[in-house]
Amino acid sequence: MPVYTPTLKARIAIITTVLAAVFGTGIILIALYDAHSDLHDALEGQQDSVVKLTANQLDTAMNDRIQLLSHQAGQLGGLLAQAHGAAARQRALQALSAAIPVPAAFNALLVADQHGNVLSDLGDGAEVSDRAYFREAARTLAPVVSPPIRSRASGQMGVLVAVPVLSPQRGFLGLVGGWLDLSSANFLVDILHNRLGTTGYYCLVSAGREPVYVRHPDPAQARQPARPVADTCGEDDSPAPLEFLTPARPVIARYLMSSTGWELVALLPAREAYAPLRQMQQRFLGMAGVAMAGVALLIWLAVRRQLAPLSRLHRVVLASANDLSAFERLPTRQQRDEIGDLTRAFIKLMRDVRERRQALDRSERRLRAVTDTLPSLLAFVDTEARYVFNNLAYERVFGLKPEQLRGRPMREVLGEARFARVRPFLERALAGSAVTFETEDEGSDYHCMETSLRPEWSADGSEVVGVHVHVQDITQRKLETRRLARMSRTDHLTQLLNRSAFEGQLHAAMARSRDEGTLMALLYLDMDRFKAVNDIHGHAAGDLLLQDFAQRVRDCVRDSDTVARLGGDEFAVVLEDLPQPAAARRVAQAILQAMDVPFSFEGVRADVDVSIGVALYRGGPAQDHELMRLADVLLYRAKGAGRGRYEIGPPELADAPGPQHARPSAAQ
Structure with a gap:
C-alpha cells in the first residue's frame, strides 16, 4: 500500500499553521487561566461575604x-x-x-x-x-x-x-x-x-x-x-x-x-460556579477555531503563490527523467531569489547532462561495434545481478537481443542450474575480488567455458557498483590438455598407467586405507621367459605379447582396481577395499591361471609364466616406497622359489600360509 507523503507546500503550510495554532493556543490558554483565576477570586469573595x-x-x-x-x-x-x-x-x-x-x-x-x-x-x-x-x-x-x-x-x-x-x-x-x-x-x-x-x-x-x-x-x-x-x-x-x-x-x-x-x-x-466561564470558553474556542481556519487558508494561499515557481521546477525535474530536453520548458527569465538561482543551476546542469549523454551514446555505439565482433560473451551486471550491457554474442547463444536482455536477472537468463554454479563466484566478485573459473559440461558433446569476473568500483573506490563478465569457449584447449595429460600418464604400448601415474594412484590408495582403516594389496608382476620370446621372435612379437599379457591381467581384476606397466616386462596391480587377505590371494591365483593358456599371435606360440609378490597394507605408519619394496622382495622370493607362483606378506596381515603357493600343474 503506497504511503502518502505531503508536498512541500503542504508541509510548509501545515508547519506554519501549527506554529500559529500553538502560539494562538498559548494565548488562549493564558487568557482562560486568567479568566478562571479572576472568576474564582470573585466567587470566593462572594462566598466569604x-x-x-x-x-x-x-x-x-x-x-x-x-x-x-x-x-x-x-x-x-x-x-x-x-x-x-x-x-x-x-x-x-x-x-x-x-x-x-x-x-x-x-x-x-x-x-x-x-x-x-x-x-x-x-x-x-x-x-x-x-x-x-x-x-x-x-x-x-x-x-x-x-x-x-x-x-x-x-x-x-x-x-x-x-x-x-x-x-x-x-x-x-x-x-x-x-x-x-x-x-x-x-x-x-x-x-x-x-x-x-x-x-x-x-x-x-x-x-x-x-x-x-x-x-x-x-x-x-x-x-x-x-x-x-x-x-x-x-x-x-x-x-x-x-x-x-x-x-x-x-x-x-x-x-x-x-x-x-x-x-x-x-x-x-x-x-x-463556573457555568458562565464554560459558556465563555465554548464561545471563545469556537471563534478561535474559525479564526485559525481562516489563518490556515490565508497561509496556504500565500505559500502556494510563493512556491509556484518551485512547483513548475518540480514538474520539469520529474519529466527530465525521460526527456533530457524538458528543461527548455522553463522560462528564460527567472526571479531573483533562491528558487530562481536553483532553476538557473538546474538548466545549466541539464544542458551539461544532455551533452554528456550524447557523447556517452556515441562512445557506447563505438564500444558495441567493437565488442559485437568478438566471439566471446561480454556483459556487465549490476549489484543485483541484472544485465546492463551485453554484446551480440549473447544473441547467438541465448537467442535474445541485447535490448531484451537489458535489465533481466542472470538467474532468469542462465537458468537455475547454471546460475547455481556461477553464484558463489559472482558473490566473490561483488565483494571486490577478481575471479576466473571454468564450467564443464560432461554430456555427449563436451564443452568447457572459462568465465572471468572483474568488479567495477565506484568513482571514489568505496564500493563495487557492478561486475564485468567475460565468457570464452575453451573446449578445444581443454580437450588438447586432457589428451596431453593422458599421454603423460599412459603407457603407449599397453594403454595401462605408466610408473608416474601408478605412484600417484598408490599414494592415494594408501592414504584412503589409513583414513578408513580398510585392507589393500599391492601386486608386483614379472613375466618369466619374456626375454627369450623377444630375442627369438623380435621386438614386434614382444610388443604383441606385452599387450596380450596386459589384457589378461586387466580381465582378472575389478574395474576400480589399478593396473600399471612399470617398464619392460614388469607390471603392478593395486587392489583396494579388500574384505580379507584371501581376496588378494584369489586375484593372484586368477592371474597365475590366466597365464596357463599359451599366447598365440601371428603364427607365434609362446608359453610365458608370471611371478607375483603380494604386499598387504591396512593403515599404519608405512610409506608407499616401503610398501613397494616389500612387494618387490616378495616378488623375488617367488622367483627364487621356482617361478610361476606368488608370495604374500607381511605375515601379521596375511592368512595362515598354506603348504604351497605355486600354480597347480597340469597333472594335478
Missing part, C-alpha cells in the same frame, strides 16, 4: 438564647439554693417555661440540680451527670453549647444550650438548658433552607478535637466525623489536571462562629 453574614445571624440567634437562659438562671439560683428535690426542680421548670417561649426560642426546656437529676418538658426525668456538657458547665461555670447528642428522654438528635445556676457565693447549684431538636423547626434547621445558588448548600461543623457535622443536607452525614481543619462537607476538593479548563474543585467558604466555636461551611459545586 455570604457565609460571614449567615454565621453572624446564627451567632446573634445563639447569643440571644444564651442571654435568655442566663437571665433565668440568675433568678432560679435562690429557688434551687433554698429547696432541693423533685419539687424544687418542678417549680424551677415552671418558672423557666413561663419566661421562655417554646417552641419559638427552644423546642424544649430542662432544669438539672447539682447532681445531674433532670426535669424537662420532654418527658420523665433523667440523670445527666455523665454528659460532657454537664461536666463542662460545672467546671467552667459558663454557658455551654453541646455537639449533636441523642436525648435520653425523647430519643431525638439535638443540641443543648446549657447555662449554670450559681449560688450567691458562686457555687454550682445545677443548670438550665434549652433543647434545639435537629428534626424540628428551629434556627439551626432553617439554615439548610438557605440555598447557595441552585445546587450550593451549608454545613455546620462542631468544635473540639473530634468535630462532627451539626447540620448537613445529607441526613446520613449528621453526627458523622468531620475534618478538624478546612472541612469540605464531605466533598472532594482536589483540582482537575487542567483546573482552569475543566474546573472540578468546588468554591468553599468557611467562618468560625464566635458564640459556639462551630465552623459554618458554604459550598458551591464547580459545575454551577
Whole structure:
C-alpha cells in the first residue's frame, strides 16, 4: 500500500499553521487561566461575604438564647439554693417555661440540680451527670453549647444550650438548658433552607478535637466525623489536571462562629460556579477555531503563490527523467531569489547532462561495434545481478537481443542450474575480488567455458557498483590438455598407467586405507621367459605379447582396481577395499591361471609364466616406497622359489600360509 507523503507546500503550510495554532493556543490558554483565576477570586469573595453574614445571624440567634437562659438562671439560683428535690426542680421548670417561649426560642426546656437529676418538658426525668456538657458547665461555670447528642428522654438528635445556676457565693447549684431538636423547626434547621445558588448548600461543623457535622443536607452525614481543619462537607476538593479548563474543585467558604466555636461551611459545586466561564470558553474556542481556519487558508494561499515557481521546477525535474530536453520548458527569465538561482543551476546542469549523454551514446555505439565482433560473451551486471550491457554474442547463444536482455536477472537468463554454479563466484566478485573459473559440461558433446569476473568500483573506490563478465569457449584447449595429460600418464604400448601415474594412484590408495582403516594389496608382476620370446621372435612379437599379457591381467581384476606397466616386462596391480587377505590371494591365483593358456599371435606360440609378490597394507605408519619394496622382495622370493607362483606378506596381515603357493600343474 503506497504511503502518502505531503508536498512541500503542504508541509510548509501545515508547519506554519501549527506554529500559529500553538502560539494562538498559548494565548488562549493564558487568557482562560486568567479568566478562571479572576472568576474564582470573585466567587470566593462572594462566598466569604455570604457565609460571614449567615454565621453572624446564627451567632446573634445563639447569643440571644444564651442571654435568655442566663437571665433565668440568675433568678432560679435562690429557688434551687433554698429547696432541693423533685419539687424544687418542678417549680424551677415552671418558672423557666413561663419566661421562655417554646417552641419559638427552644423546642424544649430542662432544669438539672447539682447532681445531674433532670426535669424537662420532654418527658420523665433523667440523670445527666455523665454528659460532657454537664461536666463542662460545672467546671467552667459558663454557658455551654453541646455537639449533636441523642436525648435520653425523647430519643431525638439535638443540641443543648446549657447555662449554670450559681449560688450567691458562686457555687454550682445545677443548670438550665434549652433543647434545639435537629428534626424540628428551629434556627439551626432553617439554615439548610438557605440555598447557595441552585445546587450550593451549608454545613455546620462542631468544635473540639473530634468535630462532627451539626447540620448537613445529607441526613446520613449528621453526627458523622468531620475534618478538624478546612472541612469540605464531605466533598472532594482536589483540582482537575487542567483546573482552569475543566474546573472540578468546588468554591468553599468557611467562618468560625464566635458564640459556639462551630465552623459554618458554604459550598458551591464547580459545575454551577463556573457555568458562565464554560459558556465563555465554548464561545471563545469556537471563534478561535474559525479564526485559525481562516489563518490556515490565508497561509496556504500565500505559500502556494510563493512556491509556484518551485512547483513548475518540480514538474520539469520529474519529466527530465525521460526527456533530457524538458528543461527548455522553463522560462528564460527567472526571479531573483533562491528558487530562481536553483532553476538557473538546474538548466545549466541539464544542458551539461544532455551533452554528456550524447557523447556517452556515441562512445557506447563505438564500444558495441567493437565488442559485437568478438566471439566471446561480454556483459556487465549490476549489484543485483541484472544485465546492463551485453554484446551480440549473447544473441547467438541465448537467442535474445541485447535490448531484451537489458535489465533481466542472470538467474532468469542462465537458468537455475547454471546460475547455481556461477553464484558463489559472482558473490566473490561483488565483494571486490577478481575471479576466473571454468564450467564443464560432461554430456555427449563436451564443452568447457572459462568465465572471468572483474568488479567495477565506484568513482571514489568505496564500493563495487557492478561486475564485468567475460565468457570464452575453451573446449578445444581443454580437450588438447586432457589428451596431453593422458599421454603423460599412459603407457603407449599397453594403454595401462605408466610408473608416474601408478605412484600417484598408490599414494592415494594408501592414504584412503589409513583414513578408513580398510585392507589393500599391492601386486608386483614379472613375466618369466619374456626375454627369450623377444630375442627369438623380435621386438614386434614382444610388443604383441606385452599387450596380450596386459589384457589378461586387466580381465582378472575389478574395474576400480589399478593396473600399471612399470617398464619392460614388469607390471603392478593395486587392489583396494579388500574384505580379507584371501581376496588378494584369489586375484593372484586368477592371474597365475590366466597365464596357463599359451599366447598365440601371428603364427607365434609362446608359453610365458608370471611371478607375483603380494604386499598387504591396512593403515599404519608405512610409506608407499616401503610398501613397494616389500612387494618387490616378495616378488623375488617367488622367483627364487621356482617361478610361476606368488608370495604374500607381511605375515601379521596375511592368512595362515598354506603348504604351497605355486600354480597347480597340469597333472594335478
